[in-house]
Amino acid sequence: xKKFSYLFIFIFFLxxxxxxIFEEPKNLIPRDxxxxxxxxxxxxxxxxxINNKHQQKNVNYMPFVYDKFKIDSTRFDLSNYxxxxxxxxxxxxxxHAKTNLESRNNVFKxxxxxxxxxxxxxxxxxxxxxxxLNGIENFKKLNLSTIIKKGLDTLFIK
Numbered sequence: 495x496k497k498f499s500y501l502f503i504f505i506f507f508l509x510x511x512x513x514x515i516f517e518e519p520k521n522l523i524p525r526d527x528x529x530x531x532x533x534x535x536x537x538x539x540x541x542x543x544i545n546n547k548h549q550q551k552n553v554n555y556m557p558f559v560y561d562k563f564k565i566d567s568t569r570f571d572l573s574n575y576x577x578x579x580x581x582x583x584x585x586x587x588x589x590h591a592k593t594n595l596e597s598r599n600n601v602f603k604x605x606x607x608x609x610x611x612x613x614x615x616x617x618x619x620x621x622x623x624x625x626x627l628n629g630i631e632n633f634k635k636l637n638l639s640t641i642i643k644k645g646l647d648t649l650f651i652k
Contacts, residue, residue: 516579523565523573525587531570532591534559 523531538555545551560566577584 516576519569519572519576521569521572522576523569525577525583526590527563528573528577529587529590529594531559531563531565532587533595534562536591536595 535556538559541555542553543551546553556567560570577587
């Protein structure tokens, strides 16, 4: 009986090997397009909880991504399932998407820093012009357009 149980366990382990080979779907999304699609899907998923310009939250942006790439969700699911079965290829696609998203993020951070620096410089110029005023009487004499002109002139002269 003991030998029979060992034989049964041995046969069980031999039958558990994963030799599943997935066939390539007829309408497979190419690798580069799949990488771009995954990037857009990550952006859409992260934008779900941020207010849009109409002050709405919890908007599902995935249909817009599918429309942009002119695919449907079943085609994406089949392609994603196929690429997931080939882990090396899928890893390359994900790494490419990650590096592109990081480079996009760096570009936006640089833009944001530049805009903040311009805003700070212009506010400093206006504040410097306001410090030169002696009291509220002089402020009433000086209208807002003059303050803005002086601030912009000093901003462009530097």
